[in-house]
Amino acid sequence: MRNLLSCKALGVGTALRPLGERESRTARLEEAVAAFRAALEERTRERVPLDWAMTPGRMGVAMVTTAEGTGELAVAEAALAEIETAHATMAAAGHGPFASYYEGQLPRARALVARLRGA
Numbered sequence: 001m002r003n004l005l006s007c008k009a010l011g012v013g014t015a016l017r018p019l020g021e022r023e024s025r026t027a028r029l030e031e032a033v034a035a036f037r038a039a040l041e042e043r044t045r046e047r048v049p050l051d052w053a054m055t056p057g058r059m060g061v062a063m064v065t066t067a068e069g070t071g072e073l074a075v076a077e078a079a080l081a082e083i084e085t086a087h088a089t090m091a092a093a094g095h096g097p098f099a100s101y102y103e104g105q106l107p108r109a110r111a112l113v114a115r116l117r118g119a
Helices: 002-022 027-040 049-070 073-092 096-117
Strands: none
Touching: 027 049, 049 073, 049 096, 073 096
């Protein structure tokens, strides 16, 4: 039952993220981040490392878009950390496609953090 709820939460987050990316407000993106966090309660790094890594990675991408809209440095820094974790986990596991995807998300996240820090 808990695994089903985790899958449901992941699905909700995955569905809300692209909707939120098209809107000027961040409410759907924030809902997506909350859904990804809920999924992480069951998708632990120890039990399902690759599934686990995809969840913070997706959450990080949603958080980057949220921070772009709100200008919140803390959210941007957290997003960067989530994406870096997902990339490192996928690369260490030899999962090239997902490692490449998250590697491709890193420049956007890093640039946002630098811009919000005023660098």
